Amino acid sequence: AQKITQTQPGMFVQEKEAVTLDCTYDTSDPSYGLFWYKQPSSGEMIFLIYQGSYDQQNATEGRYSLNFQKARKSANLVISASQLGDSAMYFCAMRVSNTGNQFYFGTGTSLTVIP
């Protein structure tokens, strides 16, 4: 069965500091994609970053980087130099081709950036 686990329901970080949001996944398929989405209080879901299971390097997108540890089945999101606008819910998701290409979402982590 495919599963995404986010164990941190809430996180706090000081402005300008870095923060890591944890995500572990479970799949027996060697081919999968991992995604992070941000959901601010306004409600929309915003794509942040993608990592393919065969990618050799960790993905980076501006202040976002994905710490991909395949053996541990973890795909943690690192936000550097946190800003007040980073306060939001963050969802980790996985897509596995042999399961009908469905997206599996974690339960999310609420991040609050403190001035």
Next chain:
Amino acid sequence: DSGVTQTPKHLITATGQRVTLRCSPRSGDLSVYWYQQSLDQGLQFLIQYYNGEERAKGNILERFSAQQFPDLHSELNLSSLELGDSALYFCASSVGTGNNWEKLFFGSGTQLSVL
């Protein structure tokens, strides 16, 4: 702006009623997905259409139905509404059938309140 348009943004209705949610995917995207987000259930996949055909089905109730039209817009019909159907309903689109690398682009959602 993700390019995915959802209407209406808010919908308030009574139990037993029927509503229709509408979604226009990003230009060029052939797949449309519907998700339900509630506080206790998280993000639940309902259904996916690809180029007019149903592609995958998730936890969609029999009271709910969807379709994708030739112009690729999609509608989600919710009938015999119950209080528990109150949730944020997202539409998302992607370019193809759902390869591992295809990210989902989400609309801003329809907040449904059943009173």
